[in-house]
């Protein structure tokens with residue numbers, strides 16, 4: 001397991017001559033006070049934590065080594081670490097500061113998004129108005145564009161994975177099921193697996209055959225072809241629809257019926273759904289991935305008229321949720 005980054009802390013110790021020596025040591029879990037549980041997975045728990053030295057707040061993802069190996073998730077953990085290592089320069093993506101480990105666990109020290117999930121805010125509001133949908137949609141799209149430019153497909157975009165920081169700006173998280181596209185420039189690029197991690201072909205296939213959350217999964221993933229960048233744009237179309245309608249476009253009594261609705265493109269707009277948003281959603285919820293609007297066309301779509309893309313989008317005060 002290749003650890004990444006090195007956050008150091010200073011430690012005072014008295015040497016044999018009674019002199020106080022200051023040593024630089026790599027931070028470990030004992031340098032943090034752990035707080036509430038933010039989320040739990042089959043082999044990981046995410047906790048809020050405060051650095052005891054500088055009082056900075058983080059989210060620390062604790063991954064249980066035994067579970068990872070038992071549930072054959074080594075590949076997913078490597079992909080998550082490698083994905084996060086690629087996505088360090090964007091305000092809309094949860095940042096990995098460094099990793100650490102001890103005998104039992106791996107630790108990912110990540111940004112804390114103290115505002116919780118976008119889904120929680122949407123549930124409280126019922127629906128977003130056009131201004132809020134435009135702002136939050138633009139931040140999500142800007143982050144997806146950055147991910148794609150770094151060769152990463154998220155594959156499980158949904159309002160639960162769009163978090164909010166203390167200034168109510170978005171931070172996308174949960175890259176455990178992301179896909180890293182082969183780097184066209186690198187010859188014989190690494191397989192993202194650290195030496196010694198027990199990977200077999202079956203696990204490789206499982207990682208490629210991942211399907212996201214039912215309501216947001218794209219038709220190509222249901223037709224057993226691999227995810228592509230346009231798969232994230234299908235999910236983005238579902239999110240825009242959901243922010244304005246208060247529910248996802250494809251929702252049925254069970255997953256199988258939801259999948260049928262997706263494959264048959266069986267959805268409709270509620271009365272009063274804004275025309276520009278409807279046009280955008282109709283150009284994203286397209287069965288053929290190649291025919292979906294690409295990112296740059298989405299950014300110049302009428303629905304996003306007036307959005308200042310780039311750094312300004314992340315400096316501005318978010319619209320009041322009403």
Ligand SMILES: NC(=O)c1nn(CC2CCNCC2)c2c1CCc1cnc(N=C3C=CCC=C3)nc1-2
Nearest residue numbers: 038039046059110111112113114116160161173174
């Ligand atoms: N899987 C992860 O990496 C992860 N999971 N969570 C909590 C999940 C809760 C369910 N929805 C998806 C996120 C986090 C992270 C990254 C790092 C991270 C940073 N901040 C928060 N903040 C939260 C605050 C309130 C409620 C939930 C999350 N959460 C996380």
